[in-house]
Amino acid sequence: MKVASYTVHADAQQSVRWNRAAEGEGYASTGAWLAMAADSYLKARARAGMPIPLAWRRGRFRVILEGREAMVSGQMSLPFGTYHGTPSGPIPHGSTKYHSLVYLPTGRIMATFRSARQCKALAAELARLWVRGDGSEPSGNPAPVLPSLPA
Numbered sequence: 001m002k003v004a005s006y007t008v009h010a011d012a013q014q015s016v017r018w019n020r021a022a023e024g025e026g027y028a029s030t031g032a033w034l035a036m037a038a039d040s041y042l043k044a045r046a047r048a049g050m051p052i053p054l055a056w057r058r059g060r061f062r063v064i065l066e067g068r069e070a071m072v073s074g075q076m077s078l079p080f081g082t083y084h085g086t087p088s089g090p091i092p093h094g095s096t097k098y099h100s101l102v103y104l105p106t107g108r109i110m111a112t113f114r115s116a117r118q119c120k121a122l123a124a125e126l127a128r129l130w131v132r133g134d135g136s137e138p139s140g141n142p143a144p145v146l147p148s149l150p151a
Contacts, residue, residue, distance in 0.1 A: 064107045082119040
């Protein structure tokens, strides 16, 4: 398993509270307790129906376009990407609006919508479902959540 490290800044009162909570719950370190607390927070958000906030940034990524592989420019928030185009490929900006949502680990297009906002809404919903534990490995089938997307 790959491990990531984070530096967390706390004031003196937070530090005392966190240390007490970690010790009281039997954690070997405050960092281990903070990791559990963060995971619990995200799971509680998912149970409450609140999508996990995704941080989108510009970038280039691989996508499978009608049997061929290509690099496209768009926005990414792992494990998702969205680009201006269809399964046939990117389209010029200013033309008919189509945006495709891509599952980046496989490069597969999951759905194509009229707006990037709809792609991002689906990505947030899928992230919420996967954190809740409805599937640790995505099926790639967004059909069950498509009806709930904003128009």
